[in-house]
Amino acid sequence: MTHSLHREGSLESLEKEYVLFIYPARGFNYKGSAPKVRHLVELLYQAGPVNMIPTSLRRNMYSGVTNEEILDSITVEGTRVYSVFNEREKLKKALTLIKAADEGISIMVSGITDRVRDIAAELGITPHMVNLSLGIHGNTDRLPPADIREFTTMCGHGVVSPHLVKDMIRRVKTRKIGEWDGSVLLAEPCTCGIYNPCRSAELIREKAPLYAVDRW
């Protein structure tokens, strides 16, 4: 999960993306957290996330699960919630509601630091900690190309395969599938629910002309 700070892409693309986590702390505020987390998820829905998963269900918003099923699953103490927004104003609305609710559960936001700073200042929120990405090190020659990593780094655990990204680009180019539907399929392996299908569809549109239509 830590990996959301390592998302790759252009500034313009990353500015459209904010990951928000709801995280009870083991031994500090686990007990009694479930109804509070459920309330916070109800508030998130009002702001319009483009993807979300509670750890109590592990099915993303495009898996056919209903909002009620997601909410009703949040009965386990310590349930964490991972979500992603594709507009600054939506994130701001979510944080406004969360701050007003004052449930006392830790909230993390991954995004362009300067933008998060601006939003926090506008809402009178005082951030506590920053987690900086100091990049990728080691045998980086083995990595997939940077433009493919713009897709794969949307999944922190690395289970959105670079080969699947290339296959989906091929399928879009050969008109076997649309950009959105292809992006929903790319989001499915990501069990944290922070793969952003809106940004993914934009990326497929942008990258498809660069790739030949051969087998992945």
Added chain:
Amino acid sequence: MIIHEEICVGCGRCQPYCPTAAIRYDGLKSVIDQDICYECSTCLRAAHCPVDAIAESPNVYEYPRALRRYFSDPSATHAATGIQGRGTEESKTNDVTLRVGPGEVGVAIEIGRPTLGMSIADIEKITRAIARAGVHKIEPHNPIHSMIANEETGDLKKEMLGERVLSAIIEINVKRDELRGILRTLREVAKEVDSVFCIDACTIVDPDLHIPEEVLESIKAEGFTWRPNAKVNMGLGRAWE
């Protein structure tokens, strides 16, 4: 993971789903290379085999192969920690736990990310380097901690060294004035491993999300840069237990 040969129809649909390209054709059927497979179960969970030929390996929970599952399948509850995930709550709940205190920097080494994974033998190169740098305390709630045979040397348990995992996170705390030394160590050990790792540095911020100059100067002094995007703990949590 395995593919039942007698059921597989050889459509190849599952192959691109594997993050490590362990699924290949053998004749007209898809097979999974057991040496390469991380047991992440992505193929089973997401590829939707039309004939249900994909199944869990019979030995997936046998030690030490089980480490592949615990570290590579995000939905698997880790036997060492009792929670899902490769790391801990780290910076995500620091407003409540204060695990990384004022004057400290939490450093996380995200092993094998993005996507490549890493052999445990390579992970040991990193834990040994960290130990040589004088850091002998890896976060005790992190599953990596349970793999350590000797904290002084950073040696991992020998029986694990033949395994590999899709991701793992080494978490340590250092004083701010020790950050340069650990970054230098990581820069050097990066030359020894056959895979990749990402480095995170988390620190309590000053008002207005101002990142302490001492931390930024240490990062710059060792030739590192930081990405424009970061993860921010918004400071809205509190303890009540």
